[in-house]
Every structure is written in C-alpha cells, then in structure tokens.
Amino acid sequence: MSFKHPLDECFVRLKDVHFAYGERSILQGIDLSVRRGQVVAIMGGSGSGKTTLLRLIGGQLRASQGEVRVAGSELSRLGRNDMYALRRRMGMLFQFGALFTDMSVFDNVAFPLREHTDLPPEVIRDLVLMKLDAVGLRGAGKLMPSELSGGMARRVALARAVALDPMLIMYDEPFAGLDPISLGVVGQLIRRLNDALGASSILVTHDVHESLAIVDYVYFVSDGRIAAEGTPDEIRASRDPFVHQFVHAEIDGPVPFHYPAEPIGQALLGSSG
Amino acid sequence: MEHAISFVRRLGASLVDSVWRLGFAARFMMLLLIYSGQSFRRVHLTIREIYFSGVLSLLIIVVSGLFVGMVLGLQGYETLQRFGSGDALGVLVALSLTRELGPVVAGLLFASRAGSAVTAEIGLMKVTEQLKAMDMMAVSPIARVVAPRFWGGVISMPFLAAIFSTMGVLGGWLIGVVFIGVDAGAFWSQMQAAVDFRYDILNGVIKSVVFGIAVSLIAVFEGYDCTPTAEGVSRAITRTVVSSALAILALDFVLTSFMFRG
Numbered sequence: 356m357s358f359k360h361p362l363d364e365c366f367v368r369l370k371d372v373h374f375a376y377g378e379r380s381i382l383q384g385i386d387l388s389v390r391r392g393q394v395v396a397i398m399g400g401s402g403s404g405k406t407t408l409l410r411l412i413g414g415q416l417r418a419s420q421g422e423v424r425v426a427g428s429e430l431s432r433l434g435r436n437d438m439y440a441l442r443r444r445m446g447m448l449f450q451f452g453a454l455f456t457d458m459s460v461f462d463n464v465a466f467p468l469r470e471h472t473d474l475p476p477e478v479i480r481d482l483v484l485m486k487l488d489a490v491g492l493r494g495a496g497k498l499m500p501s502e503l504s505g506g507m508a509r510r511v512a513l514a515r516a517v518a519l520d521p522m523l524i525m526y527d528e529p530f531a532g533l534d535p536i537s538l539g540v541v542g543q544l545i546r547r548l549n550d551a552l553g554a555s556s557i558l559v560t561h562d563v564h565e566s567l568a569i570v571d572y573v574y575f576v577s578d579g580r581i582a583a584e585g586t587p588d589e590i591r592a593s594r595d596p597f598v599h600q601f602v603h604a605e606i607d608g609p610v611p612f613h614y615p616a617e618p619i620g621q622a623l624l625g626s627s628g
Numbered sequence: 629m630e631h632a633i634s635f636v637r638r639l640g641a642s643l644v645d646s647v648w649r650l651g652f653a654a655r656f657m658m659l660l661l662i663y664s665g666q667s668f669r670r671v672h673l674t675i676r677e678i679y680f681s682g683v684l685s686l687l688i689i690v691v692s693g694l695f696v697g698m699v700l701g702l703q704g705y706e707t708l709q710r711f712g713s714g715d716a717l718g719v720l721v722a723l724s725l726t727r728e729l730g731p732v733v734a735g736l737l738f739a740s741r742a743g744s745a746v747t748a749e750i751g752l753m754k755v756t757e758q759l760k761a762m763d764m765m766a767v768s769p770i771a772r773v774v775a776p777r778f779w780g781g782v783i784s785m786p787f788l789a790a791i792f793s794t795m796g797v798l799g800g801w802l803i804g805v806v807f808i809g810v811d812a813g814a815f816w817s818q819m820q821a822a823v824d825f826r827y828d829i830l831n832g833v834i835k836s837v838v839f840g841i842a843v844s845l846i847a848v849f850e851g852y853d854c855t856p857t858a859e860g861v862s863r864a865i866t867r868t869v870v871s872s873a874l875a876i877l878a879l880d881f882v883l884t885s886f887m888f889r890g
C-alpha cells in the first residue's frame with residue numbers, strides 16, 4: 356500500500372460521526388483529524404464514549420452516520436480482508452492490556468509477528484527483544500502475564516502493539532492506575548515510539564497534565580460531541596468553562612458528576628409510596 | 629388489558645431475542661467452518677486442544693468406565709442368572725456399552741469436564757478483551773481460538789467413548805469372570821459372536837462423533853457468546869453443561885430410533 360496522496364496528510368479523519376448502542380445514542384456528530392506524526396489526545400469524562408471512538412477508528416464498530424477515514428480508506432467500504440490488511444498497520448493498547456494470559460511475555464510480543472510474517476525464529480527473537488528493550492523489559496520475556504505488575508503489563512502490551520511497526524497507534528487510558536513514576540515512563544514512551552516509527556498516535560486519557568506534556572493536539576469529548584479542541588498551549592490558556600473544569604479538576608461545572616436521574620427527593624419519596 | 633399488552637410485548641421481545649441469537653449462532657457456525665481450513669494448516673493448535681480436552685479427560689473416563697462396567701457386571705449377572713443364562717453376561721455388557729453407555733456417558737462426562745473448561749476459557753478471554761485485542765491485531769479469534777478448540781473436542785470424543793467402552797468391558801469381566809466365576813471362554817466367545825462390527829460398534833462410533841460435534845459446538849458458542857462479566861461466564865458454563873446433556877440425550881434417542889429399529 357502507498358499512502359502518498361495529499362489527502363492522506365490527515366491519517367485519521369472523522370466527519371460528523373454518529374454512533375448508538377441500540378437505542379442509546381453515544382456520539383452525535385464528531386469531527387476530528389489526526390495528521391501523520393502527531394500525537395493527539397482525546398479527553399472526556401468516563402462514559403463519554405472515548406473507547407467507543409477508538410473502536411470506531413479501529414473498525415470494530417461501524418458509525419451509523421458520517422464517515423471514518425483511516426489511511427485514506429473509508430472504513431464502511433472496506434470488506435473483511437481489507438479491514439484486516441489495514442489493521443496490520445494499526446496497534447491498539449487496550450484499557451487493561453488484554454495480554455494473552457496463556458502465553459509468556461515473549462510469546463505475547465511475538466504473536467503478531469508469528470501470525471503475519473514468515474520470518475525465521477531467530478529474526479522474530481531479535482525483533483521481540485528489541486521491542487521489549489524499547490519498553491525496558493528485555494529481561495522479562497519468560498514471565499507470564501499473571502506475574503507482572505500493572506505498569507509492566509501495560510508496557511508489554513505496548514511492545515506488542517508496536518511489534519509490526521504500525522502507522523497508527525491507539526492507546527486506551529494508558530495512564531490509568533499507574534504510580535507517578537510509571538506514569539511518566541509510559542508517557543515518554545508513547546512520544547518516543549511515535550517519533551521513532553514516524554507514526555500517528557491517539558491517546559484516550561483522563562490525565563490532563565501528563566498528556567498535555569507529550570501531545571500535539573487535544574480534543575475534549577462531551578455529550579457525544581467535540582466540546583473543545585486545541586494545542587496544549589491553547590488548552591492551558593483556555594477560558595472555556597468546560598476546559599477549565601477539566602484542566603483544574605473541579606467537581607462542579609459543565610461536566611456533571613451525576614448520571615442523569617430524577618431529583619433525589621422525588622426518587623426517595625417514590626420508593627416509599 | 630395493560631397486563632395483556634405488556635405480556636404480548638415481552639413475548640415479542642423474547643421472540644426477537646431468540647431469532648437474533650439464532651442468526652448469530654448460524655453466522656458463528658458459518659465462520660467456524662470457513663476458518664477451520666486455516667486452523668488445520670496450523671495443526672499444532674488443534675493438537676494442543678486435543679491434549680487439553682482429550683488427554684486431560686482420560687482419567688475420569690477410565691475410572692468411570694471401569695465402575696460402570698462393574699455395575700453392569702453385577703446387575704447383569706443377577707438378572708441373567710434368573711433365566712439361567714449367566715454365560716451371556718459378556719454380550720450384555722459389551723452391547724450396552726458400545727451401543728449406548730459408551731457414547732452417552734462419555735459424552736456427558738466430556739461435556740462437564742472439557743466442554744465447561746472450553747466455555748470458561750473462551751469466556752474469560754472475552755471478559756479480559758483478549759478476543760477484541762486479537763481481532764484488532766488482524767487475527768480472527770474464530771480461526772485462532774474457537775476452531776482449534778472445536779476440532780480438538782470433535783476428534784477427542786470418539787476415542788474417549790471407545791476407551792470408556794473398553795474399560796467398561798474390562799470392569800464387567802473383572803466382576804463377572806474374576807469375582808463371580810462366569811466361565812471366561814463363554815464370556816468372551818459369546819461376546820465375539822454377538823457383537824457385530826457394523827451394526828453395533830460402527831453405530832456407536834457414529835453416535836460418539838455426533839455427540840462430540842454437539843458438545844464442542846455448544847461449548848465454543850456459549851463461551852464466545854457469553855455476557856462479558858464474571859456472572860456471564862458462570863452462566864455460560866452452566867448452560868454448556870445443561871444444554872450438552874439435553875442435546876446428548878435427545879440426539880441419542882433420535883439416532884437410536886434410526887439405527888436399532890430392527
């Protein structure tokens with residue numbers, strides 16, 4: 356495949372994307388683009404549809420309206436084989452790592468290489484060791500996933516996600532549940548891997564400060580739409596109440612703390628009557 | 629009136645649900661067959677599953693077969709004795725096992741030992757997003773995870789049933805010949821004369837193949853289709869065991885009525 360066409364400057368482009376799980380509408384008109392070489396963050400409260408957005412870009416879900424383009428291909432037009440061909444150029448880090456629990460760390464990282472290439476075992480071994488070295492876990496190849504700490508598992512999953520040198524890497528909450536040191540390590544890794552591979556990265560996260568330090572552009576998702584966007588500097592300087600609430604971690608603001616419900620007085624009275 | 633409407637509505641919803649699930653099952657089966665070619669090309673995956681579902685079920689199959697055969701020996705002799713035909717014990721034991729008990733009991737044991745394990749394994753892979761991750765890596769979970777487990781089960785089952793029957797005959801011999809004192813020559817020669825290869829053994833093997841397909845299909849489907857939560861997996865495991873048992877007994881009736889009508 357060749358991706359030289361000027362339109363492909365935007366490696367990922369979403370136009371007016373709508374999505375619903377059954378009756379429940381999650382996304383209502385998302386516009387977003389990621390250029391080659393960029394690391395882009397998608398932020399928003401829990402349940403705002405960030406994971407859903409990644410799965411739309413990965414083609415595991417189909418938009419009910421609007422278009423999702425990756426590497427110049429409109430995903431809804433791709434058949435199963437073309438979709439799989441495209442996914443070989445994508446790496447995804449799942450929220451909880453999703454390592455294969457019946458394989459060692461080494462075999463986990465080797466998995467995509469063994470599935471998609473005919474490389475001889477020695478070459479695969481070298482490649483896996485290089486990837487593990489890049490995440491600082493070259494010595495951990497023999498361990499099983501159950502023997503890893505959360506931060507280590509995340510890094511192994513990262514090594515596996517980049518095993519085939521993808522052009523697009525997606526991270527679903529890579530910082531969740533990490534201690535401050537691992538958090539910085541993973542953050543720097545994401546930036547370094549992106550630049551070393553010349554790839555594009557999409558980073559879904561709650562962690563404003565860590566991500567503002569490493570990304571090129573930020574989108575805020577709320578109520579199924581892009582509520583705000585900008586470069587890290589613009590975001591820091593923003594007067595937008597939504598952005599302000601997020602960046603300064605205020606509880607009250609445009610992002611509600613409560614899931615939509617009837618007023619509590621009514622609910623309590625209702626249950627006794 | 630309102631009750632009637634809500635009843636009809638719920639009936640409709642559950643009907644739609646069942647049709648969806650049926651469609652999903654049909655699509656699943658089609659993909660399973662399409663991807664089976666791929667998993668045959670990488671035989672080591674299937675061999676691994678034969679080891680997990682077949683070899684690890686061996687112990688329970690061997691022990692149960694022996695006990696069932698010993699019980700047949702005791703009960704059979706006690707009954708045959710009344711008609712003065714204790715020598716026919718070998719025939720009784722061998723026919724009961726090859727035609728019915730071998731495939732059926734081995735199938736039931738296989739469903740609860742290996743089928744439930746397969747459902748649990750696939751279900752847990754779903755809960756921990758391993759299947760989604762695999763799919764994102766452009767590797768079909770049906771080809772890589774489901775198909776080898778399905779074929780591993782289908783291949784193991786006839787061997788397990790055959791081993792069960794063999795152990796059962798040994799158990800019957802142990803009780804009948806060694807303990808009760810039935811004539812060993814009569815025991816074996818009557819058995820050889822009465823058991824027909826085509827009619828009895830082959831039909832038994834066909835039954836075990838059919839049960840193997842049914843149990844394996846139920847096990848992989850329930851795992852793949854489960855609600856991805858701890859509770860969902862546990863319910864899927866229960867469903868595997870219960871549906872497999874019902875499927876085996878129902879299929880056994882149907883097959884028997886076709887095979888042994890004469």
Ligand SMILES: Nc1ncnc2c1ncn2[C@@H]1O[C@H](COP(=O)(O)OP(=O)(O)O)[C@@H](O)[C@H]1O
Nearest residue numbers: 376379381399400401402403404405406407408
């Ligand atoms: N498979 C699903 N079926 C139905 N609803 C879902 C499913 N997955 C997620 N949801 C709902 O969609 C909303 C968005 O989910 P998600 O994209 O996971 O949010 P986020 O990653 O931003 O926390 C949530 O409210 C969630 O309850």
Ligand SMILES: [Mg+2]
Nearest residue numbers: 405406450527
């Ligand atoms: Mg999420």
